[in-house]
Amino acid sequence: MKKVLIIEDEKLVRNLISKKLSEKGFVVEIAENGKKGFQKIKETEPDLILLDIIMPEMNGFEVLEKMQEENIEVPVVIVSNSGQPVEIDKAKEYGVRDWIVKTKFDLQEVIEKTVAQIGKPQK
Amino acid sequence: MNNNKTQEKRITEEMKDLEEFKRYAQELTDFLPIAFCVVNPFDLILEANKFFGEISGYGIIDSVGLNIKELFLEKREIEDFIEIIRRTDEKKEKELTLLSSSEEAIPVEIFALAKRNEDGDFTGYFLAIVDITERRKLSERLKTELEKKEEELKKKTEQMDDSRLALLNILEDVDENYKKTKRERAKTLAIIENFVDGMLFFDPEDRLTIINPKAEKLFGIDSEKVVGKKIKELYEIDQFSELLEFIEDKEKEENLSQVFREELQIGDNYFEITTTEVEEENESWGVLVHVHDVTREKRIERIKSEFVSVAAHQLRTPLSGIKWTLETFLEETVEEKEKLTEDEVDLIKKAYDANERMVNLINDLLNVSRIEEGRYIYEPQIVNIFDVIDPIVKNYKEGIEKKDNVEFKLNKVKKNFPAVKVDTEKISIVIQNLLDNAIKYTDKGEIVLSISMKGEDELKISVQDDGIGIPEEQQERLFNKFFRAGNVVRKDVEGSGLGLFISKNIVEAHGGEMGFESTEGVGSLFYFTLPTKKGDDEDFMRNF
Structure with a gap:
């Protein structure tokens, strides 16, 4: 069972992605901010992290920084509202796999991009 | 006897000498051009010379016996004069007026000297008269001349006074100007200082x-x-x-x-x-x-830009949630998990579209704020223009099929065009914008996207439509921020008025230019140019 961790402060977005991924057969873990998210990474050892950037407590980049510090090598896909080239370049330096601008993509496409990163869930 | 004779002869000779002397004296006095007479103590003329006779008009003979005082106009003065002569041995002179026999008044100067015998008794006086008519005239003339000169002098003096006054006025003006200049200078300095x-x-x-x-x-x-x-x-x-x-x-x-x-x-x-x-x-x-x-403005600008970013983020966050929620609804309707009526589905679709427009509007606002702050970042790459155009056209064709009466054409003048160095995403925004405008404002007719060369080193991309056009009087404001043409607003088609502003900025940042031709009610042609790759890379990149 492939495990996906969603670190996202917006409840509606978090629930929508979570619902979709669950329907697809993924195990979904959720966290409502960066700080809790980082704890969940260590606790749940997910196969993929969907990470928001602008969040309270600890933002997405701080999470990436922490992961790098502690040598946690879990694939990350950024799901954010912004998408400035500088930000994307910065994220690439952390080895981020993909950057999804929420408003540019349908939910369906988000799911497809997630699947593309870790392959179909084993049923 | 002999003695007598001798004496007689001597007397005769003496007499002869005297006669001779008298004649000589007479001739001398007659010759002198001065009127001259001898007057006795009673002021009666005893003798007069030729000139005296002439000037008095009485002649030599008739002059003798005349009272000298009668000959002058100024009676009082002649009396006083004679009185002075009586009492002094000095020669005196005086100017008086002689009355001639013909009652002519002649200006004269008289000279007189008293005669005295050996005992010093007064025995009369000599009196000479000089006609001073000419002298008077001369002196009159001199006087007139003098007066004239005086007058002139007075005039000159007056003129000089005027000049002096004028000079004083000028000096006063100069002083005034100097003060004014000084004041102006002080003012200027005060302005600079403050x-x-x-x-x-x-x-x-x-x-x-x-x-x-x-x-x-x-x-x-x-x-x-x-x-x-x-x-x-x-x-x-x-x-x-x-x-x-x-x-x-x-x-x-x-x-x-x-x-x-x-x-x-x-x-x-x-x-x-x-x-x-x-x-x-x-x-x-x-x-x-x-x-x-501009430190303060800079700070405000930064705060504003931060505010716009935060506001845009805050606005976008729920929109993505709404977008995906509506999408889920529609999907589940298709998958028949939810039983919704056709009207309900239509409503959800409309809500979805409205949400999309909202997202676009916020993106436009963000882009405008970035353009204005110079933070609109370009990531240019060398590409074939069709790499940019094809994906847009593919989507566009699908969209346009929903609209009856409107046909889309892609017009490539050539098969291959020189490469361009562009930020694909940004140039896509431009092309998308022009195509979106064309479809929005065209109810019937054609929309043609053309790619051609402009000269040797510029690519020209244009979009022509048979739409409502832009009113001529509003054309110059077309690229202004938030501008929407009057006929467009009436048509009530959604739009922020930011698309063309953003597009023009993008094109210009690429070193190209954007323009249009339009006739209201007939259609519009929008075009922009892009420099093609030529020469070294650095030169090609200088516009970014």
């Missing part, structure tokens, strides 16, 4: 001659320490070096370059610098450096 911006003035020898208090404050410098120094010397003063580095013309040594509202950061402060060459009749008076402190 000017809210910093001002520095360099003379043609690049010497700092003026620094106003604001500039002293901005640079933390005392004017006394810098005024009169040359640019080279000023470089040694820390606070100045950055400014001088900024305004000095690197190519021409010791020369200030032309700078217009360029930004200079010194420490935490931001300045807008403008240099102005001050000229009067082609002669340079020096260079004025104007230093405008």
Whole structure:
């Protein structure tokens, strides 16, 4: 069972992605901010992290920084509202796999991009 | 007898001598051009010469026996005169008026001298008369001349007085002007001193001659320490070096370059610098450096930009949730998990579209704010223009099929075009914008996207439609931010009025230009150009 961790402060977005991924057969873990998210990474050892950037407590980049510090090598896909080239370049330096601008993509496409990163869930 | 005879003969000879002398005296007196007479103590004329007779008009004979006083007009004065003669042995003279026998009044000067016998008794007097008519005339003339001269002199004096007055007035004016100039100078100085911006003035020898208090404050410098120094010397003063580095013309040594509202950061402060060459009749008076402190504006700008970013983020966050929620609804309807009526589905679709427009509007606003702050970042790559156009066209064709009566055509003049260096995403925004506008405002007809060459090194991309067009009087405002044409607003088609503003900025950042031709009710043609890749890469990139 492939495990996906969603670190996202917006409840509606978090629930929508979570619902979709669950329907697809993924195990979904959720966290409502960066700080809790980082704890969940260590606790749940997910196969993929969907990470928001602008969040309270600890933002997405701080999470990436922490992961790098502690040598946690879990694939990350950024799901954010912004998408400035500088930000994307910065994220690439952390080895981020993909950057999804929420408003540019349908939910369906988000799911497809997630699947593309870790392959179909084993049923 | 002989003695008698001799005596007689001697007397006769003496008589003869006397006669001879008398004749001589007579001739002499007659010859002298002076009227002359001898008067006895009773003022009666005893003898008169020829001229006397002539001047008095009485002749020699008739003159004798006349009372001398009767001959003069001024009776009193002649009496007084004769009285003086009686009492003195000196010759006296006086001017009087002689009345001739024909009652002519002749101006004369009379001279008189008393005669006395051996005992000193008064025996009468000699009196000479000189006609002074000519002299009088002369003196009259002289007097007139003199008066004339006096008059002239007076006039001259008056004129001189006038001139003097005029001169005084001029001097007064000069003084007034001087005071005025002084006042103006004081005013100008007061303006410079109290000017809210910093001002520095360099003379043609690049010497700092003026620094106003604001500039002293901005640079933390005392004017006394810098005024009169040359640019080279000023470089040694820390606070100045950055400014001088900024305004000095690197190519021409010791020369200030032309700078217009360029930004200079010194420490935490931001300045807008403008240099102005001050000229009067082609002669340079020096260079004025104007230093405008924009630190506060910069801070506000940053706060505003942060605000826009945060606001846009906050606005976008729920929109993505709404977008995906509506999408889920529609999907589940298709998958028949939810039983919704056709009307309900239609409503959800409309809500979805409205949400999309909202997302676009916020993106536009963000882009505008980035363009204005110079933070709109370009990531150019060398591409074939069709790499940019094809994906847009593919989507567009699908969209246009929903609209009856409108046909889309892609018109490639050639198969291959030179590569262009563009930020694909940004140029896509431009093309998408033009195509979106075309479909929005065209109810019936054709929309043609053309790609051609403009000259040898420019690509031209144009979108032509048979839409409502742009009213002529509003055309010049078309690229303004938030501008929407009158006929468009009436048609009530959604739009932010930001698309063309953003597009034009993108095109210009790529070194191209954007334009249009339009006739209201007939259609519009929008086009933009892009420089094609040619020469070395660096040169090609200079526009970014």
